[in-house]
Amino acid sequence: DAGVTQSPTHLIKTRGQQVTLRCSPKSGHDTVSWYQQALGQGPQFIFQYYEEEERQRGNFPDRFSGHQFPNYSSELNVNALLLGDSALYLCASIMGGYGYGYTFGSGTRLTVV
Amino acid sequence: SQQGEEDPQALSIQEGENATMNCSYKTSINNLQWYRQNSGRGLVHLILIRSNEREKHSGRLRVTLDTSKKSSSLLITASRAADTASYFCATDSQGGSEKLVFGKGTKLTVNP
Numbered sequence: 001d002a003g004v005t006q007s008p009t010h011l012i013k014t015r016g017q018q019v020t021l022r023c024s025p026k027s028g029h030d031t032v033s034w035y036q037q038a039l040g041q042g043p044q045f046i047f048q049y050y051e052e053e054e055r056q057r058g059n060f061p062d063r064f065s066g067h068q069f070p071n072y073s074s075e076l077n078v079n080a081l082l083l084g085d086s087a088l089y090l091c092a093s094i095m096g097g098y099g100y101g102y103t104f105g106s107g108t109r110l111t112v113v
Numbered sequence: 114s115q116q117g118e119e120d121p122q123a124l125s126i127q128e129g130e131n132a133t134m135n136c137s138y139k140t141s142i143n144n145l146q147w148y149r150q151n152s153g154r155g156l157v158h159l160i161l162i163r164s165n166e167r168e169k170h171s172g173r174l175r176v177t178l179d180t181s182k183k184s185s186s187l188l189i190t191a192s193r194a195a196d197t198a199s200y201f202c203a204t205d206s207q208g209g210s211e212k213l214v215f216g217k218g219t220k221l222t223v224n225p
Contacts, residue, residue, distance in 0.1 A: 033211070035215075042216050043215045044215070045214070055211055056211045058212060102213065109153075
């Protein structure tokens, strides 16, 4: 039973560029959340997708956008990259949208230079 | 913004000893969860305690919750080198919020 799969694992981008990160949820899960984890910090909630719609959003600018597909997979897009966007981006999935024991992927390490 | 703080920020112990980590949070919660993260990779869910529970056990893990003090503790008994990781508490708010709010974590090192 595959867990949460994220791609790519590492990425280096230049300031001002755009990036797309991908996530496939655990089998049977229909809800995907995205988190940003800066070095030495805890993860910060970006947004959550359920039934192909953004259900809740954290305190992130509009440069951060996402999408969920009918197969429940999801993308995180970041436009106009800043140096401060360098972080580990984590995807987490759950069934039914709430609560208990999210399954996290291994993350995408984004470096902006 | 972070919900609260884990304490201590770093903890170094010998194999076989117990490790205790504390977590404080700011707002009323539905549940509190503990996660482990190895070397900056994905988080692994360890245990969940509901707001109406005071203590919960799972294997070598014991979690307590004091909602009056807005704090929780995670005890790992008989620690092993493989327990070396960062540990995070995460809360979800009353009112059915879908997001988890994490603390900054405790980095635990278990020396063989």
